[in-house]
Amino acid sequence: MEKSIDTGTMISETFQRTSLEPATPSAYSDFCHVGPDALVGIKRQQTNPPRWDGQGWQEFAAALRGCGIELRENIAARGAFATDAGGTAYGLPHGVVIARNAVQISSLLKAAQQHRVPVTVRGGGLTTEGESVAFGGVLLDMTGMSRVLHIDTDALTVRTEGGIFWHSLAEELRRFGMDYLSAPLNLTASVGGTLGVGGIDVNSPRLGCSADQALALQVVTPAGEIIECSDTQNADLFQRVILGYGQFGVITEATLKIRRYTPLRMHYFYYDSLRTAIEDMQLLNRNDASDYSGILTIMDCAVNLLVAFDSDEREAAFRANWQSHLRGYGEPGFALCMVRRYVLRPWKLPEAWYLYQRKRELFPEFRRSEYMRDGLMHDRTVVFSRAVWKFWGSKQMVIPDLATSAEKFVDAVERGNAVCRKYFPHYTLYCVGIKLRPEHKPHYEMSCIPPDAEGWAYGCEFEPMIGGQVYSRDYFQSFKNAIYDIGVDLGGSYYRFGGMMKGYIRRVFGDEVVDRHLAMKRAADPAMILNRDVIF
Amino acid sequence: MLGYFKNAFTPRRDHADCSGCSLCLLVCPVWRQSRDVSLTPPGHFKAMQHGTSAADAAASVENCTLCMACEPVCPENIDITGIILELRRQLAAPAWMHGLQARMTEMAGRKAASAPSSSTMLLPDQALHAHPDLLARVVRLLGNNGTFPVSDDSSLDISLALEAGVAIPEQHLQRFLKLLRRLKKIIVADGLLLRHLKQWLPKADIIGLGEALSGHPAVRRGLCTTDLYVIEPRAYHSDYQRLVKHYDRLRVAHGCAFNLDLQRIAIPATARNLPQRLGLTMPNDEGQTRWVLHGRNINRIVVESLEERAVLEKVSNFPVVHLAELVDDGGHAQQT
Structure with missing residues (x-):
């Protein structure tokens, strides 16, 4: 007993230290396998929605089988979907249906309405708030619909099924020398899932979010109707489904803009100040000075501004007109800057060692010879995505984010950075601009796009490096809340809106907007079965 | 060199370490054919993390083609093939x-x-x-x-x-x-x-x-820019870090296309599960073979594996030759 009291005291002291300056998380795990916040009286926060009680499941299952729909209820099929990329929300569906076509999904949704069975739609499962985890009911695995239906290299469009991964779409487009416009830097995001939430790429400052690339959709509504929609056909439905968090229908097919494939001419600029790097990135965006730009940090004093181009002409124009305006260093210049920094602060040498190790591991991954030809980077998404999973991925991923107008962005990132410093010893920030399209304003309502953004919105993801460390879910939730509170305070929004964050929706958008969307949802989905608990 | 030793001594991890990133799904021929996540490594690893047994995952274990494409892309360095083979050993053996x-x-x-x-x-x-x-x-x-x-x-x-x-x-x-x-x-x-x-x-x-033959000067001279060179996946993926550079040099030198996807993983031309590979049931892998050929602008197919030659000959209208056939009996490159 005495020993356990001593341990608790040590942990308590360790946690108190972390609120002032980050201690190493291994300090916690050396003492105890329970996250520190579980022991020092932080109020426990209930985040998982309640499991559906299963009433009417047998009748529903019989109805599906009557329609010839294969429903899998064995543990091997259900267990495959027990969690999402976040790895903090766990739940099992009663059964799994692999999506095969719109008619099948229509029958499924009609039966679900009749028997009031929740339907959770899942693409790549890259949610981090449990949005694609089924807490009972049926899980609809959209990756079963992964075919490319038609590529029009003259009109520069592709028609594809909604469950396809962006990477699989790119594989097929590349056989014809084509590429998508913008997509998440993640190989296993699905097209349908991305159109429902946004999707940002390092070319979003120029081309907008992925959802803006959709020209038309085939949607199965929550009541089971199969409807083609676009900005000119069933526009109301199109506006609600795009950036609609899966509330107003299942995207079964999408027509997207495409373009000719080009490799990238990459430039990296290094900064020791977040503010300066962001200001320079915004300068490039405002002046259309680059085709790609984004910020990725190793630490808040080691910030990388990535700038890239599709053509020699654009690169030459940047060199002639804009490069001299940037205040970042090249690699050797930044190395000297860091030497100077740590010579003057020898007590921070462990930080310098971390930086050096990180550089030694990361940089070769971005310059692998099989992806670099004649100084050009090929297949950037593969390069970045593999690096992301290799160096940032783990069984638990917590990536709260903030989206604000251009004017508020530096403030948002600096405040978010301070929160990260408080909670984790190491973390990464990923910042990118999103070019807005005025004609898509109706799409943006109650979405990741902040209501006050004009011209560009800016997003920042705050990603702690968890590795093999043990943190409690409450600790993660406290961290996320601290980030999300900044968004509320600044009047921003969030890219990863949904799931466990649904409590923030009214605080961000206000009752009038949320109630209006809730009324539309109730009209479209009377039994409220589709993606329950994500938003409403 | 240092990197090589680091990789060589990095301990392989097991199914409990799967984060579910699904990068392996993208290269899995079983998934391409079935679109059934439960038959793929992340599907059954996630299920195993939540209590399923080898018997529950029998369909997945039996359906794996052992092309090993999943291993080089796994960011967690999981011994996927080793786990599949171990699970096969645990399943009841036929007579x-x-x-x-x-x-x-x-x-x-x-x-x-x-x-x-x-x-x-x-x-x-x-x-x-x-x-x-x-x-x-x-x-x-x-x-x-x-x-x-x-x-x-x-x-x-x-x-x-x-x-x-x-x-x-x-x-x-x-x-x-x-x-x-x-x-x-x-x-x-x-x-x-x-x-x-x-x-x-x-x-x-x-x-x-494949590596031995493609390193032979006369064989290399026989390759041309309109060839589709079909790398045998198992050997390639078992020594991926080294061979990805070997074949990239071959591409630069001779300009031929390869059956590599955007992750530089070899797309298998066949997709045969255990019963099919053992001849107990009929293979049904034409869809996979057609995917290798889809959208290619080529005049000839060069293969390392005879199994793949057979299926490519069946599906395509292009001449299909084995690497060794690029050289005549006198040791000179064959004219295309």
Whole structure:
């Protein structure tokens, strides 16, 4: 007993230290396998929605089988979907249906309405708030619909099924020398899932979010109707489904803009100040000075501004007109800057060692010879995505984010950075601009796009490096809340809106907007079965 | 070099470490054919993390083609193939497997083969054994330094046992390895055997037949820009970090297209599960073969594997040649 009291005291002291300056998380795990916040009286926060009680499941299952729909209820099929990329929300569906076509999904949704069975739609499962985890009911695995239906290299469009991964779409487009416009830097995001939430790429400052690339959709509504929609056909439905968090229908097919494939001419600029790097990135965006730009940090004093181009002409124009305006260093210049920094602060040498190790591991991954030809980077998404999973991925991923107008962005990132410093010893920030399209304003309502953004919105993801460390879910939730509170305070929004964050929706958008969307949802989905608990 | 040693000594991880990123799903031919996540590594690893047994995952274990494409893309360095093979060993073995085991036990009691007269040896696979003319051509091509095929069929039984998850009698394995330990270089046609030989004989110089032939100057001269070069996936993925550079140099030098996807993973031209590979059921992999050919602007297909040659000949209208056939009997590159 005495020993356990001593341990608790040590942990308590360790946690108190972390609120002032980050201690190493291994300090916690050396003492105890329970996250520190579980022991020092932080109020426990209930985040998982309640499991559906299963009433009417047998009748529903019989109805599906009557329609010839294969429903899998064995543990091997259900267990495959027990969690999402976040790895903090766990739940099992009663059964799994692999999506095969719109008619099948229509029958499924009609039966679900009749028997009031929740339907959770899942693409790549890259949610981090449990949005694609089924807490009972049926899980609809959209990756079963992964075919490319038609590529029009003259009109520069592709028609594809909604469950396809962006990477699989790119594989097929590349056989014809084509590429998508913008997509998440993640190989296993699905097209349908991305159109429902946004999707940002390092070319979003120029081309907008992925959802803006959709020209038309085939949607199965929550009541089971199969409807083609676009900005000119069933526009109301199109506006609600795009950036609609899966509330107003299942995207079964999408027509997207495409373009000719080009490799990238990459430039990296290094900064020791977040503010300066962001200001320079915004300068490039405002002046259309680059085709790609984004910020990725190793630490808040080691910030990388990535700038890239599709053509020699654009690169030459940047060199002639804009490069001299940037205040970042090249690699050797930044190395000297860091030497100077740590010579003057020898007590921070462990930080310098971390930086050096990180550089030694990361940089070769971005310059692998099989992806670099004649100084050009090929297949950037593969390069970045593999690096992301290799160096940032783990069984638990917590990536709260903030989206604000251009004017508020530096403030948002600096405040978010301070929160990260408080909670984790190491973390990464990923910042990118999103070019807005005025004609898509109706799409943006109650979405990741902040209501006050004009011209560009800016997003920042705050990603702690968890590795093999043990943190409690409450600790993660406290961290996320601290980030999300900044968004509320600044009047921003969030890219990863949904799931466990649904409590923030009214605080961000206000009752009038949320109630209006809730009324539309109730009209479209009377039994409220589709993606329950994500938003409403 | 430092990186090589770091990778070589990084411990392999198991299913509990799967984060569910699904990068392996993208390269999995079983997923391409079935679109069923539960039949793929992340599907059954996630299910195993939540309590399913080997028996629950039997369909997934049996359906794996062992192309090994999933291993190089796994950011967690999980020994996916090793786990699949272990699960196969745990599943109930059909009667014919007992015959294989009995044969290997019987072989183990025989006198060891005499010492090879050459410092290099070729271990052909079943398909190459079945094509003696091509085997002779390969031997002639690579035989300048005394290469010759192994004289008994120990390697074929061991390959089959590995594939099917049959335990190899230790005495039989050691008899086989004793012969190989005397060699300076071993050229292996079967990619699964290659993977295991690298583990069993870590100091030996072991390469795949595809790499050996594609490194031959006359063979390289026979390649041209309108060829689709089909890399045999198992050997390639078992030594991916090194071979991705080997084939990239080949691409730069000769301009041919490869069956590589955007992750530089070899797309298998066949997708055969265990019963199909053992000839117990009919293969149904034309969809996979068509995907390799989809949208290609080529005039000829060059293969490393005879199994893939057969299916490509069936599906495509292009001439399909084995690497060894790029060189005539006089040792000169064939004109295309």
